Amino acid sequence: MFVKFLTLEWKSLFRSAHVGHSILIKIVLAIFGLLLAFGLWSIGHNMYDILDESSDSLFPMQQVNRFLLFYFVAELGLRFFMQQLPILNVKPFLIQRISRSSITHYLLSKSVFSFYNLLAPLLFIPFALACWSVGDYATVPILGWLAAVLGTSLSLHFFNFSAQHTLSANWRLTSVALIIVAVLILLDYSHLLSVSDQMASFFELILLRPLLCILPLAMVAAAYLWIHRSLRQRLYLESNTNKQKRSIAFADLRWLDQLGRYAPLIRLDLKLLWRNKRTKTMLVTGIIGLLYGLIFYPNQHANSQGMLVFVGIFMTGLFMFNFGQFVPAWDSSYYPLIHTQRIGITDYLGAKSLLFYASIILATILTIPYLYFGREILLINLVTAVYNIGINVPIILFFGTYNKKRVDLDKSQFFNYQGMGATQWIIMLPAMLIPVLLWSIIHAFVSFEITCLIFGTIGIIGLCLRAVFLKSIAQRYQARKYAMLEGFKQVSE
Amino acid sequence: MIDIIDISKTYNGQTVLQIPTLQIHQGDCIGLVGNNGAGKTTLFSILLDLIPVTTGSVLHQGLPASESDEWKSWTTAFLDESFLIGYLTPEEFLYFIAEVRQVKHNQVDFLLERYQDFFQGEVLNRGTYIRDLSKGNQKKVGIISTLIGDPQVIIWDEPFANLDPSTQIRLKQIIKDLTTKGEKTMLISSHDLSHTVDVSSRIIALERGTIVKDMAKSDETLPELEQFFTV
Numbered sequence: 001m002f003v004k005f006l007t008l009e010w011k012s013l014f015r016s017a018h019v020g021h022s023i024l025i026k027i028v029l030a031i032f033g034l035l036l037a038f039g040l041w042s043i044g045h046n047m048y049d050i051l052d053e054s055s056d057s058l059f060p061m062q063q064v065n066r067f068l069l070f071y072f073v074a075e076l077g078l079r080f081f082m083q084q085l086p087i088l089n090v091k092p093f094l095i096q097r098i099s100r101s102s103i104t105h106y107l108l109s110k111s112v113f114s115f116y117n118l119l120a121p122l123l124f125i126p127f128a129l130a131c132w133s134v135g136d137y138a139t140v141p142i143l144g145w146l147a148a149v150l151g152t153s154l155s156l157h158f159f160n161f162s163a164q165h166t167l168s169a170n171w172r173l174t175s176v177a178l179i180i181v182a183v184l185i186l187l188d189y190s191h192l193l194s195v196s197d198q199m200a201s202f203f204e205l206i207l208l209r210p211l212l213c214i215l216p217l218a219m220v221a222a223a224y225l226w227i228h229r230s231l232r233q234r235l236y237l238e239s240n241t242n243k244q245k246r247s248i249a250f251a252d253l254r255w256l257d258q259l260g261r262y263a264p265l266i267r268l269d270l271k272l273l274w275r276n277k278r279t280k281t282m283l284v285t286g287i288i289g290l291l292y293g294l295i296f297y298p299n300q301h302a303n304s305q306g307m308l309v310f311v312g313i314f315m316t317g318l319f320m321f322n323f324g325q326f327v328p329a330w331d332s333s334y335y336p337l338i339h340t341q342r343i344g345i346t347d348y349l350g351a352k353s354l355l356f357y358a359s360i361i362l363a364t365i366l367t368i369p370y371l372y373f374g375r376e377i378l379l380i381n382l383v384t385a386v387y388n389i390g391i392n393v394p395i396i397l398f399f400g401t402y403n404k405k406r407v408d409l410d411k412s413q414f415f416n417y418q419g420m421g422a423t424q425w426i427i428m429l430p431a432m433l434i435p436v437l438l439w440s441i442i443h444a445f446v447s448f449e450i451t452c453l454i455f456g457t458i459g460i461i462g463l464c465l466r467a468v469f470l471k472s473i474a475q476r477y478q479a480r481k482y483a484m485l486e487g488f489k490q491v492s493e
Numbered sequence: 494m495i496d497i498i499d500i501s502k503t504y505n506g507q508t509v510l511q512i513p514t515l516q517i518h519q520g521d522c523i524g525l526v527g528n529n530g531a532g533k534t535t536l537f538s539i540l541l542d543l544i545p546v547t548t549g550s551v552l553h554q555g556l557p558a559s560e561s562d563e564w565k566s567w568t569t570a571f572l573d574e575s576f577l578i579g580y581l582t583p584e585e586f587l588y589f590i591a592e593v594r595q596v597k598h599n600q601v602d603f604l605l606e607r608y609q610d611f612f613q614g615e616v617l618n619r620g621t622y623i624r625d626l627s628k629g630n631q632k633k634v635g636i637i638s639t640l641i642g643d644p645q646v647i648i649w650d651e652p653f654a655n656l657d658p659s660t661q662i663r664l665k666q667i668i669k670d671l672t673t674k675g676e677k678t679m680l681i682s683s684h685d686l687s688h689t690v691d692v693s694s695r696i697i698a699l700e701r702g703t704i705v706k707d708m709a710k711s712d713e714t715l716p717e718l719e720q721f722f723t724v
Binding site for chain 2: 263264265267268271272275276333334335336337339340341342343344409482485486489
């Protein structure tokens with residue numbers, strides 16, 4: 001059965017409309033992955049020497065044990081936001097003589113082959129090897145310790161899927177979980193109840209009694225069974241399609257009529273944003289992203305101006321980056337309609353860019369309170385917003401023309417990262433890094449104020465060239481029209 | 494109205510459509526029949542410039558479909574649910590189409606009034622999104638949306654499929670009403686021979702991508718088609 005599923009996967013990879021594209025991206029990702037893996041391995045390898053020098057009283061192993069909790073929390077956080085349960089189109093299988101249970105087993109075992117599951121082994125295997133070769137511990141305790149650490153990591157892997165599902169459906173539960181985590185961190189920080197010490201002493205104990213590593217391994221089994229059970233129960237069509245009828249408060253948004261021919265398109269986009277869960281999440285991220293500055297601004301001495309420029313670009317443009325990278329894929333489910341109606345591509349792009357301008361201006365207004373951290377920050381945020389409007393809007397719209405993957409609005413859940421992933425971040429790099437580089441280069445020659453002035457001017461020049469940019473992007477849309485139409489037809493794999 | 498000049502469509506070396514020449518005149522109500530894979534939807538998609546032709550060209554009133562946008566002002570189409578916007582209510586969708594076609598809202602109201610019984614009170618004013626409607630009701634919205642803005646050319650792919658019997662009969666009446674004056678050009682594909690023959694003035698049969706029959710409707714048309722499709 002597994003082999004059959006695997007051949008289907010293989011076919012879906014090589015027979016999809018975007019074969020070349022996805023294979024190329026996979027190769028690029030593989031290279032990145034290898035570099036990262038090499039980096040992690042050498043960190044794990046050198047960790048022993050570094051820790052050995054840093055403390056006289058503790059073995060490196062003991063120091064690592066103290067930080068294990070933080071590592072696991074970070075890993076869970078990373079998994080929660082980045083990792084997704086692999087997608088399998090289950091509908092055709094449900095009516096076949098394949099038990100739900102084995103479909104679920106397949107899905108879950110497929111999920112194990114994930115980059116995130118290599119993090120812990122790459123870090124801790126070389127470290128354990130180093131401890132063992134020096135002779136701090138005997139073979140059996142080291143093996144037990146390694147099994148316990150890797151077991152915990154794997155149980156986090158399965159637990160994460162349950163957590164994503166439970167928390168995505170329930171805002172209140174999410175906030176309760178966040179509060180509990182916050183309280184635990186506070187307790188740990190104030191040494192009232194130190195979870196990290198408990199964790200450390202547990203792993204110390206395993207080194208004394210290696211057999212105890214059965215506990216984390218049992219945890220893997222428990223987490224697996226839990227997610228397996230809940231997934232199996234969810235494998236019904238009804239829970240997939242979720243056809244509930246609802247009444248809607250009609251918002252006419254008549255005031256948008258002033259925008260003339262852009263009005264219907266912008267109204268459509270606003271409804272798109274508001275009425276689909278996938279896009280609603282994005283709005284929330286856009287707002288949460290405004291808090292990003294709080295991480296950087298308080299310890300300003302540590303920040304270079306380049307970093308502040310990055311933060312400015314990021315905060316004022318987050319919505320534009322999130323929404324823009326999937327233009328026009330958001331409209332994929334009715335793309336033929338767009339192309340048979342009298343909607344000019346330049347009008348279409350113009351409407352999207354107006355929406356971006358509005359979002360950037362709104363975000364900039366909301367970041368004004370950061371004035372508290374200094375006039376410099378307000379100035380940087382203002383000029384990065386102008387830069388975003390002038391330069392990054394066309395850049396993002398340009399990269400959007402590479403889209404030919406369908407985005408399914410209807411199927412999405414709250415924490416849905418379908419179509420989202422490292423690929424999108426690679427696309428965003430030029431939009432985020434070029435301004436930082438540009439700023440550093442200009443600032444090397446002139447004062448802060450002049451740099452701001454030049455930077456803002458670049459943005460305004462970009463805005464003046466808006467029509468030229470949109471026209472050339474529209475030409476690319478025309479050139480790629482058939483490829484997009486074909487790609488958007490393909491329901492996601 | 495529409496001139497098809499020597500078009501062919503090839504996928505991976507296999508020709509799925511090959512039409513040396515075909516002229517569609519104003520006032521034609523063309524019923525396009527053919528088995529699955531005969532190329533009906535491919536032909537419609539090519540007319541609407543949704544897929545590129547391998548060779549040849551399609552002219553809408555003398556203007557090439559792939560280079561000009563003009564034809565979009567007098568042509569409407571409903572091929573499948575990708576011509577609907579799922580997260581709008583039917584009314585919002587119809588108003589949206591009216592806005593992009595630069596037609597006043599009250600024309601939509603007038604249409605809705607006129608085709609009220611076509612919807613059978615199941616679709617309008619319910620506050621339901623199109624994505625939550627049944628296939629049949631979605632199709633009704635799509636069909637009515639193509640009437641907005643008084644288009645000269647209307648293209649429908651399988652309009653009768655998924656519709657309940659009463660609505661099929663109503664739809665036939667709508668088609669007849671639209672074509673009596675001889676101004677509108679309609680292209681309708683269907684698997685239902687009797688419906689097609691009933692409403693059309695000209696029947697085109699496709700088989701494996703080529704036109705095998707192209708005839709004006711007469712009393713013998715239906716038996717002839719049935720004869721043709723009997724294996």
